[in-house]
Amino acid sequence: MTRNEEEDMNSMEDAEDSDSQMRSVHHDKRRTGSPLRMVVIALVLIFVALFVVSKFTRWNVLGMQSWQYKGYQAVFLTNGQVYFGNVAKENSETVLIKDIFYLQIVPTPGLQSSQTAGVSSPQTQQQQQPQVTLVKLGNELHGPEDLMRVERRQILFIENLKSDSQVVRAITEYQKQIGKK
Numbered sequence: 690m691t692r693n694e695e696e697d698m699n700s701m702e703d704a705e706d707s708d709s710q711m712r713s714v715h716h717d718k719r720r721t722g723s724p725l726r727m728v729v730i731a732l733v734l735i736f737v738a739l740f741v742v743s744k745f746t747r748w749n750v751l752g753m754q755s756w757q758y759k760g761y762q763a764v765f766l767t768n769g770q771v772y773f774g775n776v777a778k779e780n781s782e783t784v785l786i787k788d789i790f791y792l793q794i795v796p797t798p799g800l801q802s803s804q805t806a807g808v809s810s811p812q813t814q815q816q817q818q819p820q821v822t823l824v825k826l827g828n829e830l831h832g833p834e835d836l837m838r839v840e841r842r843q844i845l846f847i848e849n850l851k852s853d854s855q856v857v858r859a860i861t862e863y864q865k866q867i868g869k870k
Contacts, residue, residue, distance in 0.1 A: 758849060761857050762786075765845045772837065773823070773856050776847060784844060786837045789826035790860055794819045823859045 758776045764786060765771050774789040796819045827835045850857050 758847075760852055761788075761850045761860060763848045763850055763856070764839065765847070766839070767843050767845055772826075772839075773850065773860065774826075774837075777836075779841075781841065783838050783840055784847070786839065787835060788860075789835055789837055790823050790856070790863075791826060793822050793824045795822055796820075823856065823863070825863060 760775075761773055762776050763771055763773050764776070764784065770791065772786055772789050772791050774786040776784055777787045778785040825835075826837070827833055
Protein backbone atom coordinates (compact mmCIF):
# COMPACT_ATOMS: atom_id res chain seq x y z
CA MET A 690 0.00 0.00 0.00
CA THR A 691 1.20 3.44 -0.78
CA ARG A 692 1.46 6.18 1.68
CA ASN A 693 -1.51 8.04 0.19
CA GLU A 694 -3.66 4.95 0.35
CA GLU A 695 -2.61 4.45 3.94
CA GLU A 696 -3.56 8.03 4.84
CA ASP A 697 -6.88 7.63 3.04
CA MET A 698 -7.58 4.46 5.04
CA ASN A 699 -6.71 6.18 8.34
CA SER A 700 -8.89 9.17 7.55
CA MET A 701 -11.76 6.84 6.62
CA GLU A 702 -11.34 4.96 9.90
CA ASP A 703 -11.27 8.28 11.78
CA ALA A 704 -14.44 9.36 9.99
CA GLU A 705 -16.12 6.05 10.86
CA ASP A 706 -15.04 6.41 14.51
CA SER A 707 -16.40 9.96 14.52
CA ASP A 708 -19.73 8.79 13.01
CA SER A 709 -19.87 5.97 15.53
CA GLN A 710 -19.27 8.39 18.40
CA MET A 711 -21.94 10.76 17.04
CA ARG A 712 -24.44 7.92 16.76
CA SER A 713 -23.55 6.80 20.27
CA VAL A 714 -24.06 10.31 21.68
CA HIS A 715 -27.31 10.70 19.75
CA HIS A 716 -28.45 7.27 20.93
CA ASP A 717 -27.66 8.16 24.57
CA LYS A 718 -29.73 11.35 24.29
CA ARG A 719 -32.72 9.39 23.04
CA ARG A 720 -32.35 6.88 25.85
CA THR A 721 -32.19 9.41 28.68
CA GLY A 722 -34.31 12.21 27.20
CA SER A 723 -34.19 15.81 28.26
CA PRO A 724 -34.06 16.75 31.95
CA LEU A 725 -37.43 18.51 31.66
CA ARG A 726 -39.01 15.38 30.27
CA MET A 727 -37.66 13.34 33.17
CA VAL A 728 -39.01 15.83 35.71
CA VAL A 729 -42.47 15.75 34.10
CA ILE A 730 -42.52 11.96 34.10
CA ALA A 731 -41.42 11.88 37.76
CA LEU A 732 -44.13 14.38 38.76
CA VAL A 733 -46.80 12.39 36.92
CA LEU A 734 -45.70 9.19 38.65
CA ILE A 735 -45.72 10.90 42.05
CA PHE A 736 -49.20 12.32 41.43
CA VAL A 737 -50.53 8.91 40.34
CA ALA A 738 -49.04 7.30 43.47
CA LEU A 739 -50.62 9.96 45.73
CA PHE A 740 -53.95 9.55 43.94
CA VAL A 741 -53.89 5.78 44.49
CA VAL A 742 -52.98 6.23 48.17
CA SER A 743 -55.77 8.81 48.67
CA LYS A 744 -58.35 6.78 46.79
CA PHE A 745 -57.80 3.38 48.35
CA THR A 746 -56.63 4.10 51.91
CA ARG A 747 -57.83 6.24 54.80
CA TRP A 748 -54.75 8.45 54.33
CA ASN A 749 -56.25 11.38 52.45
CA VAL A 750 -53.10 12.90 50.92
CA LEU A 751 -54.77 14.99 48.23
CA GLY A 752 -57.80 16.06 50.28
CA MET A 753 -60.03 13.91 48.12
CA GLN A 754 -63.43 12.73 49.23
CA SER A 755 -63.41 9.06 48.36
CA TRP A 756 -67.08 8.45 49.10
CA GLN A 757 -70.02 10.17 47.50
CA TYR A 758 -72.41 11.50 50.12
CA LYS A 759 -75.91 12.37 49.03
CA GLY A 760 -78.91 13.21 51.14
CA TYR A 761 -78.58 12.35 54.82
CA GLN A 762 -75.99 10.14 56.49
CA ALA A 763 -75.89 8.18 59.72
CA VAL A 764 -72.57 8.69 61.54
CA PHE A 765 -71.90 5.91 64.05
CA LEU A 766 -69.44 6.82 66.80
CA THR A 767 -67.27 4.59 68.96
CA ASN A 768 -69.21 5.64 72.10
CA GLY A 769 -72.47 4.20 70.73
CA GLN A 770 -73.98 7.56 69.73
CA VAL A 771 -75.43 7.95 66.24
CA TYR A 772 -75.84 11.32 64.54
CA PHE A 773 -77.97 11.88 61.45
CA GLY A 774 -77.19 14.78 59.15
CA ASN A 775 -75.28 15.90 56.10
CA VAL A 776 -71.57 15.23 55.87
CA ALA A 777 -70.48 18.66 54.64
CA LYS A 778 -66.74 18.12 54.52
CA GLU A 779 -64.13 15.58 55.51
CA ASN A 780 -60.38 15.14 55.55
CA SER A 781 -57.99 12.61 57.01
CA GLU A 782 -58.49 13.99 60.56
CA THR A 783 -62.12 15.13 60.89
CA VAL A 784 -65.61 14.91 59.44
CA LEU A 785 -67.87 17.98 59.46
CA ILE A 786 -71.60 17.27 59.89
CA LYS A 787 -74.41 19.81 59.54
CA ASP A 788 -78.22 19.73 59.87
CA ILE A 789 -77.78 17.27 62.76
CA PHE A 790 -80.32 15.07 64.52
CA TYR A 791 -79.83 12.34 67.09
CA LEU A 792 -81.91 9.70 68.85
CA GLN A 793 -83.10 10.18 72.42
CA ILE A 794 -84.65 7.42 74.49
CA VAL A 795 -87.51 8.57 76.69
CA PRO A 796 -88.61 6.03 79.32
CA THR A 797 -92.34 5.53 79.57
CA PRO A 798 -93.65 4.99 83.11
CA GLY A 799 -95.60 1.71 83.47
CA LEU A 800 -98.75 1.09 85.44
CA GLN A 801 -97.85 0.59 89.09
CA SER A 802 -100.89 -1.59 89.92
CA SER A 803 -99.98 -4.20 87.27
CA GLN A 804 -96.36 -4.30 88.36
CA THR A 805 -97.14 -4.79 92.04
CA ALA A 806 -99.70 -7.48 91.34
CA GLY A 807 -97.15 -9.41 89.29
CA VAL A 808 -99.51 -9.48 86.31
CA SER A 809 -98.00 -8.54 83.00
CA SER A 810 -100.29 -8.09 80.03
CA PRO A 811 -99.07 -7.32 76.48
CA GLN A 812 -100.65 -3.87 76.76
CA THR A 813 -98.69 -3.17 79.97
CA GLN A 814 -95.43 -4.39 78.38
CA GLN A 815 -96.01 -2.14 75.38
CA GLN A 816 -96.55 0.87 77.65
CA GLN A 817 -93.31 0.09 79.49
CA GLN A 818 -91.24 0.11 76.29
CA PRO A 819 -89.00 3.18 76.08
CA GLN A 820 -89.93 5.63 73.36
CA VAL A 821 -87.27 6.68 70.85
CA THR A 822 -87.52 10.21 69.50
CA LEU A 823 -85.49 12.13 66.97
CA VAL A 824 -84.08 15.37 68.40
CA LYS A 825 -82.72 18.33 66.44
CA LEU A 826 -79.28 19.45 67.62
CA GLY A 827 -79.25 23.02 68.87
CA ASN A 828 -82.15 22.96 71.32
CA GLU A 829 -80.04 21.70 74.24
CA LEU A 830 -79.28 23.73 77.35
CA HIS A 831 -75.80 24.71 76.18
CA GLY A 832 -77.18 25.86 72.77
CA PRO A 833 -74.76 24.31 70.29
CA GLU A 834 -74.64 25.42 66.66
CA ASP A 835 -76.01 23.02 64.08
CA LEU A 836 -72.52 22.06 62.98
CA MET A 837 -70.31 19.33 64.43
CA ARG A 838 -66.68 18.43 63.76
CA VAL A 839 -66.00 14.80 64.70
CA GLU A 840 -62.54 13.29 64.86
CA ARG A 841 -62.26 10.48 62.35
CA ARG A 842 -60.80 8.11 64.96
CA GLN A 843 -64.11 8.43 66.90
CA ILE A 844 -66.15 7.26 63.88
CA LEU A 845 -66.90 3.59 63.34
CA PHE A 846 -68.60 4.07 59.98
CA ILE A 847 -70.83 6.38 57.93
CA GLU A 848 -73.86 5.26 55.94
CA ASN A 849 -75.97 7.05 53.35
CA LEU A 850 -79.65 6.94 54.34
CA LYS A 851 -82.38 6.04 51.86
CA SER A 852 -84.78 8.86 51.09
CA ASP A 853 -87.70 6.71 52.29
CA SER A 854 -86.13 5.66 55.62
CA GLN A 855 -88.01 6.40 58.85
CA VAL A 856 -85.28 8.81 59.97
CA VAL A 857 -85.31 10.80 56.72
CA ARG A 858 -89.13 10.93 56.77
CA ALA A 859 -89.05 12.22 60.39
CA ILE A 860 -86.44 14.86 59.45
CA THR A 861 -88.54 15.94 56.45
CA GLU A 862 -91.63 16.18 58.66
CA TYR A 863 -89.72 18.25 61.23
CA GLN A 864 -88.51 20.61 58.51
CA LYS A 865 -92.07 21.03 57.21
CA GLN A 866 -93.29 21.93 60.73
CA ILE A 867 -90.47 24.45 61.21
CA GLY A 868 -91.23 25.98 57.82
CA LYS A 869 -94.87 26.59 58.89
CA LYS A 870 -93.91 28.58 62.01
